[in-house]
Amino acid sequence: MLHIKHYSKGYHGQPPVLEIPELHLPHGLYWLQGENGSGKTTLLKSLAGLVPFTGSVSVARTDQQRQPVQYRRLVSYAEAEPVFPGFATGAELLQFYSRTKGGIQVKTKELLQNLGMATWVGNKTSTYSSGMLKKLSLLLAFVGEPQLILLDEPLTTLDAAASKTILEHILLIHRQGASFIITSHQPLDAQVLPYTLLHIKSANLHQAAAHA
Amino acid sequence: MLKLLLKTLVLPFYRLNTGLFLFIFFFFFGVVEAGQLISYHLTLIQAMVHAAVFMVAVCLLWLLYFVKCIRFALKGIHSPANSFLVNLQALPAARQWLLLLPVALLLFLPVLAYAGPVMYVAVAEAESILAVCLALYLLAAVTAGAWLMKYTLHCYNRKPLLLALPHLHIGGTSLIALQIANLLNKRKVALLSVKLMSVLVLFGFWQLNKHFDQTLFLMFFPIPVVAQAVLVYYSVIFTETEMAFHRNLPLPVIRVFFAFTCTSILLLLPEFAFILLHAADHFTWPELISLYLLAVAVLVLFTAILYTLQANIHKYMLAVLLLYFLLTYLMVLPHRFTLVGFILIVAAAFFLRGYRRFELSS
Numbered sequence: 001m002l003h004i005k006h007y008s009k010g011y012h013g014q015p016p017v018l019e020i021p022e023l024h025l026p027h028g029l030y031w032l033q034g035e036n037g038s039g040k041t042t043l044l045k046s047l048a049g050l051v052p053f054t055g056s057v058s059v060a061r062t063d064q065q066r067q068p069v070q071y072r073r074l075v076s077y078a079e080a081e082p083v084f085p086g087f088a089t090g091a092e093l094l095q096f097y098s099r100t101k102g103g104i105q106v107k108t109k110e111l112l113q114n115l116g117m118a119t120w121v122g123n124k125t126s127t128y129s130s131g132m133l134k135k136l137s138l139l140l141a142f143v144g145e146p147q148l149i150l151l152d153e154p155l156t157t158l159d160a161a162a163s164k165t166i167l168e169h170i171l172l173i174h175r176q177g178a179s180f181i182i183t184s185h186q187p188l189d190a191q192v193l194p195y196t197l198l199h200i201k202s203a204n205l206h207q208a209a210a211h212a
Numbered sequence: 213m214l215k216l217l218l219k220t221l222v223l224p225f226y227r228l229n230t231g232l233f234l235f236i237f238f239f240f241f242g243v244v245e246a247g248q249l250i251s252y253h254l255t256l257i258q259a260m261v262h263a264a265v266f267m268v269a270v271c272l273l274w275l276l277y278f279v280k281c282i283r284f285a286l287k288g289i290h291s292p293a294n295s296f297l298v299n300l301q302a303l304p305a306a307r308q309w310l311l312l313l314p315v316a317l318l319l320f321l322p323v324l325a326y327a328g329p330v331m332y333v334a335v336a337e338a339e340s341i342l343a344v345c346l347a348l349y350l351l352a353a354v355t356a357g358a359w360l361m362k363y364t365l366h367c368y369n370r371k372p373l374l375l376a377l378p379h380l381h382i383g384g385t386s387l388i389a390l391q392i393a394n395l396l397n398k399r400k401v402a403l404l405s406v407k408l409m410s411v412l413v414l415f416g417f418w419q420l421n422k423h424f425d426q427t428l429f430l431m432f433f434p435i436p437v438v439a440q441a442v443l444v445y446y447s448v449i450f451t452e453t454e455m456a457f458h459r460n461l462p463l464p465v466i467r468v469f470f471a472f473t474c475t476s477i478l479l480l481l482p483e484f485a486f487i488l489l490h491a492a493d494h495f496t497w498p499e500l501i502s503l504y505l506l507a508v509a510v511l512v513l514f515t516a517i518l519y520t521l522q523a524n525i526h527k528y529m530l531a532v533l534l535l536y537f538l539l540t541y542l543m544v545l546p547h548r549f550t551l552v553g554f555i556l557i558v559a560a561a562f563f564l565r566g567y568r569r570f571e572l573s574s
Contacts, residue, residue, distance in 0.1 A: 012573070048460045052569050072462040085390055085454045087397040096385040100461040140457075 001027045001179050002047070002148060007055035009042055018043055020055070020205045025198075029174050030181045031188050034200030040183045041080060043200070044150045047181070048077035059148050073102060076146040080153035080183075082137035086126030090136045094121065094143070101144030107172065108142045114165045115139065130157045138166055142173065149173070151182045167192055213300075214311055220297065221288045221361075222318045225281065231525040232402070233322070235442045238533055255420070257333045261342060263419055269412045271349060273405060274323045278353045280401045281319035282360055289364050300365050308362055316357035324350060387451070387458060387471035392478055394450040395443060406443055407482050410436035414486050424494050427544060434539040436483050437507045440476075441532045444514040447475055448523055452572045469512075469563050476511035480504065502548035509555035510539065516559040519566030522573065 007020040018039035034040045045051045049064055049072055057064045064071045084093055094112075098104045112118060115135045125133065134157045141149055151170075155163045171193060174180060181198070182188070188195055199206045226233065241249060260267045289297055300308060317324070327350055334343035395403045413436050421428060451458065451468075458468070484504045492500070514532065521527045542551060 011571075050456060050459045051571050069462045069464050072460060075460070077457075077460045079457070083454055083456065085394060085450070087393055088385075088390060092385045096390075097461065099385070100463055102462075 001025055001060060002181075003056075003058045003061075005056045007046070007053060007057065009039070009046055009051070009053040018200065018205070023205060023207070025179070025181075025207070027177070027179050029170070029179065029193055029195045030198050031193075031195040032181050032183045032198045032200070034183075038200040040200060041152055043205070044077060044152050044181065044183065047148070048075055048150055050077070073144060074147045075150065076101070076141040076144070076148075077150040078137045078141035078152065078154060080156065081130075082133050084125040084133065084136070087124060089124055090117065090121040090128070093125070093136065093140065097140045097143040101146075104143055105145065107169070107176075108139065111142060111165070111169050112139055114169075115162055131159065131162070134158055135162060142169070146178060148179050148181070151180060153183055153185065155184055155186045214314060217297075217311055217315050218318065220294050221285045221315055224288065225284050225319060228284075231445060231529070232442060234525065234529045235532075236322070238529055253329070254333070256416070257330050258337070259416055259419055260330060261334045261337055261339050266412070266416060266419060267342070269408065269415070271346075273408050273412065274327075275353070276401055276405045276408065277323055278320060278357060280405075282316075282357050283401070285315065285319060285357070285361055286364050289361065298365060308365075309358060312358040312361045313354065315361065316354045320350075320354060320357065324354075387455070387463070387468065388474045388478070390455060391447050391450065391471065391475045394454070395446065395479075398450070399443070399446045402442060402446060406439050410439040410483055411486055413439070414483065414490070418490055424491070426494055429491070429494075430543040431540050433503065433507075433543060434510075434536050437480075437510050437539070438532055438536045440479055440507075440511055441514050441528075443479060444476070444511055445518060445523070445525065445528065447472070448515060448518045449572075452523065452570065456572075465564055465567055466560075468567065469560060472515045472563075473508065473512050476508045476515070479511065480507050483507070499548075502552065505552045506543075506548055506555070509552045509559065510535070513555050513559040513562070516562035516566060519570050520562050521566075522570060 002023075002025040004020050004023040006022070007018070008016045009018050010016040032040050032043070042051065046053045047057055047064075049068065059071060059074045062071045062074055094104070112121065115138075117132075117135055117139065120128070120132065121136070125136065128136065134154075138151070138154055141151065149170075154166055154170075158166065170180060170182075174193075182195070196207070240253075260270050288294055300311065303311070327346060331343040331346050334340070334346065417429065417432050484507075487503070488500065495503070513535070514528075517531045517535075518528055521531065545551065
């Protein structure tokens with residue numbers, strides 16, 4: 001599913017913060033762990049195509065550099081601290097994503113209802129609380145038919161009910177064929193989400209055992 | 213205590229608006245040769261003193277600057293980090309005025325510094341009433357600024373009216389619509405200032421050159437075009453911060469380039485309309501269209517330069533300055549459509565390269 005080769009990312013001439021000589025991850029649900037500042041977000045942003053890096057990354061044999069448009073149809077990303085234009089409404093952003101990513105699935109519409117977003121999604125994002133911004137960001141990550149969904153701290157700022165809904169939705173979408181890489185400082189329950197551990201240590205990514 | 217106020221309300225203003233000040237400095241002092249600087253400004257000031265419409269427009273421009281300063285100060289007072297400022301309420305009223313008047317004075321300093329010579333020229337040209345009116349206008353602005361800050365400190369729970377400027381809703385959900393909506397909502401003071409400034413410069417040209425000289429106009433034309441450089445900067449910063457998520461969307465880079473081109477086309481419509489109204493008799497339609505497209509191409513090139521320079525404002529302003537001088541020579545060349553095509557190709561090449569490598573430093 002995900003293939004990384006000769007990946008290296010540094011900032012402004014500094015030594016690389018993260019290097020991955022070669023890594024192949026099959027379809028799965030991965031919990032990416034690492035200390036603060038170890039490069040988890042940098043890796044997710046690189047995989048999402050948000051920041052430049054050296055090396056190559058491909059998902060389902062679609063290379064990020066050579067097939068940038070197709071690649072971005074396959075990979076979605078939700079930020080840890082999402083930022084949106086304050087004058088735009090959630091519904092407008094949803095429409096923007098839907099147009100580019102190829103439509104909203106029925107399950108995503110259900111998620112919108114289940115997260116209780118229907119009443120406020122038409123309001124400007126400047127009026128949203130951090131939890132509401134998070135819900136919108138997560139919902140947008142499910143738009144289209146991504147094969148790899150990158151979620152950076154998906155549970156922070158969410159209430160217990162919303163966290164449960166999101167975890168159930170992740171499992172549902174995973175069973176339908178999508179893979180996930182999730183960073184989370186909150187513990188993930190292996191009984192709910194059968195994850196495989198990925199660990200960033202000393203600027204390198206290591207794969208650990210699967211938990212089910 | 214004054215030191216603390218300056219640190220919380222004045223210094224951050226100048227730090228945050230370094231780009232704007234660099235741009236204004238460049239716009240007023242960089243576009244003419246050093247030897248002609250004094251005569252250039254003297255001509256400008258004389259035009260202000262003798263043409264009432266010009267003076268009113270300049271006062272309106274200054275008013276926009278005052279609004280920008282005061283909005284920043286009021287936002288600063290309301291920000292959670294500065295909530296300690298509410299304790300100033302406890303001071304005697306006279307002491308509060310003594311603290312807030314210097315804050316307003318320092319925020320308005322760039323305008324006050326330019327207004328001094330204007331008043332001096334007005335007195336020298338026997339327009340003393342104008343000089344007095346101007347002095348009263350500036351005094352009223354400084355006092356109103358200090359009063360608004362004092363009022364905000366005392367009515368801390370109420371959102372000041374000045375902070376609640378109307379929001380304009382743009383229905384579209386394309387990158388172009390969102391970029392325009394950003395300028396109309398979050399950058400409305402800058403947008404208004406730039407538009408007013410560029411139209412004012414064009415108006416000044418018509419006032420000073422009653423007998424239209426086409427060559428002179430072509431050499432003058434880059435000034436209102438480069439005035440848009442700051443809006444281009446705001447559009448790129450918006451696209452790479454609040455719209456950073458667009459990089460994860462399956463949008464071809466060329467479509468992003470096209471979005472910036474369309475935004476430039478829309479941005480320059482007011483200037484084009486002004487030139488159409490005033491210079492339509494002096495140019496043929498193809499000449500007018502080539503002028504408009506050239507201006508658009510230059511803005512697109514500014515965008516590409518920003519991406520190439522990682523949105524470094526200092527390097528960007530230097531590049532804008534160099535391009536301005538280059539443009540004054542290129543303007544008078546024949547085959548302007550070819551020049552437009554060449555600039556767009558160069559801009560596209562720079563954009564494609566710069567966009568992929570771009571990473572906004574935090």
